[in-house]
Amino acid sequence: MTANAAERTEHIIDVFLTEFGELMKADPNAFHRKFRKMAASPFAFYRGSACLFYSDVKNDDSTFLDEKTSRVWMHGDLHAENFGTYMNANGVLVFNVNDFDEAYVGPFTWDLKRFAASVALIGYAKALSDDDITQLVTAFARSYLAELRLIAAHGDDAIGELTLDTSDGELRGVLQKARLGSRLHLLNKQTEIVDYERKFMLGGGAYPVDEAQRAKVRDAFAQYLTTLPASRHQRPTELQIKDFALRKGVGIGSAGLPSYNVLLEGNSQALENDIIVYMKQAQVPAVSRVIDDERITKYFRHQGHRTAESQHALQSYADPWCGYTELDGVGQFCAEVSPYAADLDWSNLDEPEEMAPVVAYLGRAVARMHSVADDDSEHGLVNYSTEDAIAAAIGDDDAGFTSLLVDFAHRYGQRARADHQLFVDLFRNDRLPTEG
Numbered sequence: 363m364t365a366n367a368a369e370r371t372e373h374i375i376d377v378f379l380t381e382f383g384e385l386m387k388a389d390p391n392a393f394h395r396k397f398r399k400m401a402a403s404p405f406a407f408y409r410g411s412a413c414l415f416y417s418d419v420k421n422d423d424s425t426f427l428d429e430k431t432s433r434v435w436m437h438g439d440l441h442a443e444n445f446g447t448y449m450n451a452n453g454v455l456v457f458n459v460n461d462f463d464e465a466y467v468g469p470f471t472w473d474l475k476r477f478a479a480s481v482a483l484i485g486y487a488k489a490l491s492d493d494d495i496t497q498l499v500t501a502f503a504r505s506y507l508a509e510l511r512l513i514a515a516h517g518d519d520a521i522g523e524l525t526l527d528t529s530d531g532e533l534r535g536v537l538q539k540a541r542l543g544s545r546l547h548l549l550n551k552q553t554e555i556v557d558y559e560r561k562f563m564l565g566g567g568a569y570p571v572d573e574a575q576r577a578k579v580r581d582a583f584a585q586y587l588t589t590l591p592a593s594r595h596q597r598p599t600e601l602q603i604k605d606f607a608l609r610k611g612v613g614i615g616s617a618g619l620p621s622y623n624v625l626l627e628g629n630s631q632a633l634e635n636d637i638i639v640y641m642k643q644a645q646v647p648a649v650s651r652v653i654d655d656e657r658i659t660k661y662f663r664h665q666g667h668r669t670a671e672s673q674h675a676l677q678s679y680a681d682p683w684c685g686y687t688e689l690d691g692v693g694q695f696c697a698e699v700s701p702y703a704a705d706l707d708w709s710n711l712d713e714p715e716e717m718a719p720v721v722a723y724l725g726r727a728v729a730r731m732h733s734v735a736d737d738d739s740e741h742g743l744v745n746y747s748t749e750d751a752i753a754a755a756i757g758d759d760d761a762g763f764t765s766l767l768v769d770f771a772h773r774y775g776q777r778a779r780a781d782h783q784l785f786v787d788l789f790r791n792d793r794l795p796t797e798g
Contacts, residue, residue, distance in 0.1 A: 371784050374414060378794065381413035381648060385619070386795060392610065397789050404782040405483045412439050412464055412476075413648040414781065418774070419472055420652040425766055427469050430751035433658075435675050435735035435744050437728075438464030438649050440473040441480035445724060446705035447540035450523075450679035455537050455702060457524040457723075458677060459731050463695075464647040465672030467658050467743055470732055470752055471766070472649065475774070477728065478502065478767040481721060482775030484708055492772060494714040499771045501718050503764040505725030507756065513733045514749040523678060524727055532711065533723050540704035546634045548701040553605075553625065553636070560633050562607035562625060569608040571622065576606050578689060579622050582641065586687035586696045589670065600637060602627040609640075619643045622689075623699065638699040639683055643692055644669045661743050664693025673697075675735035675743075 379386075386393045400410040408415075424432075437444070437459055446460045478499045485495040522528065526537050552568070553560045564570055571579065580603060587601060605625040621642040628635030644665035650658075662668040666686035674680045683698035711717050733749040756763050788794055 367784060370781070371788060373417070374781060374784060374788065375793065377414050377417050378411075380651070385645075389610070390795065393794075397785075397794060401782075401786050401789055403487065404779045405480065405487060407782040407785055408480060408483055408778045409439075409441055409443065411781070411785075413651070415476060415479075415774075416472070416649050416652045418777070419475060422475075422770075423766065424469075426471055426752075426755045426763065428751075428755055430746055430748075431471075431755045432469045433467055433655070433744065434470040434732055434748045434752070435672065436466060436468050436470060436473045436649070437462065437676065437731065438466050438468075438473070438647050440477045440728065442477065442484055442708065442721075442724070443480075443706065445727065446703055447537055448677070448681060449540075449700060449702040450677075451682045452679050454523070454525055454679075455540055456678075457529060457533050457537055457706075458727055460703075460705075462669055462673040462676060463645060464649065465669065465676060466647045466649045466653065467655075468649050468653050470748070473728065473732070474503075474506065474767055475770045477724070478771035479774040479778060482771040483778060485717075486775060486779070488712055490714060495771065495775075496768050497714060498717055498721050499768045500764050502721040502725040503767045504760070505722040506729045507725075507760060507763060509726040509729035510733065510749050511753050513729065514747070514753045522730065524723060524730075529723060532716075532720050533706070536704050536706055540702045543701040543704070545636075545701045548638070548699065549634070549636055552607075552623070552638065552699075555633060559604065560625065560636050561605045562623065564607065567609055568623070569610070571606040571608050575608075579606055579624070579641065582687045582689040582694060583624055583639075583696075586641065586685050586694070589685035589687070591682060600627055600629045600635075604636065619645060637683075639696055640699055641687065641689065641694045641696045643689070644686075644695045658743065664688065666693030666695045668693075669695040670697075676731050678730075678734055 382393060396410060400407045439461065440459065444459060444461050445457065447455055447457050448460065450456050481498050481502065482495050485498060490498075524533060526534060526541075529537065549560065552562060554563050555561075562568055583603065603624055604627060607623045609621045609623060619642060621640055624639045624641060626637040626639060628637045646665060647668070662671065664686075666688065670684050670686040673684050681697050681700070683696070685696045687694045687696060706720070711720060729749075732752065735744055735748070
């Protein structure tokens with residue numbers, strides 16, 4: 363191993379222990395599974411290592427960043443697979459960014475760079491040329507900037523929300539797939555009917571909850587209800603708790619984080635209308651470790667509040683079940699387990715001409731996301747027009763903006779592939795403490 367590789371290896375260890383150390387001690391087996399999944403490919407490694415990404419970009423090029431554009435409500439983990447559908451509060455299916463566990467307030471370019479590098483990794487895995495990857499990142503940058511400027515100008519040509527009426531091709535297909543979802547199908551996968559009452563099925567990652575813990579979860583749920591819109595309390599029947607189940611996070615992003623599913627009556631006593639709400643321990647966002655801003659830190663009561671506030675800030679008409687609470691003194695994020703969630707699947711998008719319109723749509727979706735949480739929203743942390751600030755910072759330097767993202771995509775894509783190999787060697791040689 364070269365001196366540079368050895369130094370980088372130690373850096374990866376230090377960053378991972380800082381980010382995951384306490385959770386690894388609490389549930390080492392969950393992290394063994396997480397790291398096994400991360401070892402599968404450079405992209406899987408990239409998805410699970412936002413902490414490493416931010417340790418690298420914190421001293422990166424500050425082009426287009428000023429007092430305002432360095433404090434935009436950002437997604438925090440904007441990679442190409444963090445997009446999908448949700449049913450908004452108006453009953454409209456929307457394709458947008460999802461998974462706000464890492465959301466925070468910081469430089470808007472960090473979101474864009476993280477996405478651009480993910481495109482480079484996907485492109486490399488599909489054996490696309492560097493020129494093809496350049497064209498894809500360019501399409502994303504141009505569509506982001508075009509939509510952002512239209513929003514800033516209040517133009518009628520801005521697409522706005524990506525819905526069945528404003529999308530086509532692959533994205534419209536994802537929305538159509540979500541449209542086929544049903545609450546009854548979701549319920550039948552996770553519950554069973556016993557003596558004419560629906561209960562959670564145990565096994566397959568679902569565990570029983572004892573009476574003492576049920577009481578704690580019930581109290582936390584009552585506190586969560588106070589964070590929901592007043593309209594949610596107009597139908598008390600749907601808030602009646604029927605059952606609980608414990609789930610343990612085993613995904614790349616949720617390893618070691620406990621989660622409780624709560625089964626509710628729904629808007630009638632018909633068993634097909636029951637609702638599942640999850641209560642998940644919220645995590646410290648990786649980006650917050652490299653942004654030292656007391657004003658941001660003090661804004662949030664705890665990480666559950668931050669996650670819920672971020673989702674409301676970054677999504678127009680967010681999930682009406684999105685809220686927060688505390689359990690055993692730890693912040694929890696709560697939302698519905700939606701039957702209408704469908705993710706963008708890249709596995710059948712192999713050629714540049716198939717991928718280009720998709721990344722262009724995603725550029726518009728990200729522009730929309732960055733523009734929602736500003737002076738026109740209910741969230742006072744960012745009290746100026748972010749689209750105006752970003753458009754002004756870029757000015758007419760479209761070429762410089764595009765080059766920033768293209769150059770970073772190639773450079774960091776290569777960095778992530780090399781880091782993945784270092785990580786695999788660390789893991790297979792037991793240099794990360796993940797054994798129980």
